Amino acid sequence: MKYPIAIEPGNDTSAWGVVVPDLPGCFSAADNGIDEAIENAKEAISLWIEDAIAHKEAIPRPSSITDLQQSGEYDGWIWAIAEVDPALIDDTxxxxxxxxxxxxxxxxxxxxxxxxxxxxxxxxxxxxxx
CATH class of the missing domain: 1.10.1220 (Arc Repressor Mutant)
Incomplete structure (x- = not known):
């Protein structure tokens, strides 16, 4: 599964912020740049999904980056994709x-x-x- 993530660039004094718009309350951060931000987002998504399953909540499907960009909520942020193992939601x-x-x-x-x-x-x- 590939979830779009919005990354707010950091600098010498602030961390890189990461939001997963499709998963309410799912966010992360990184101190060392965009690569770390993406990896931390993958972990946050996995934990969010695990918690949703434990509470028998629905897991939203990923949106397209284009659709999310049109909201304007994350203007100036960097868009990326965080890919997580689909086995996380497979109860086979x-x-x-x-x-x-x-x-x-x-x-x-x-x-x-x-x-x-x-x-x-x-x-x-x-x-x-x-």
């Missing part, structure tokens, strides 16, 4: 094969059972809450 079930020592697997199964989860459910829950 996928079977995986992992290798663990038996003692770790036994501990994992014990903790999953205590939590009232399956092994897979427990691993997924740990991933989402850490």
């Amino acid at each position: 079930i996928e079977r995986v094969n992992i290798t663990l020592p038996r003692r770790i697997l036994a501990l994992l199964d014990q903790r999953a059972k205590s939590a009232g989860e399956t092994r897979s459910g427990y691993i997924a829950q740990m991933t989402l809450t850490r």
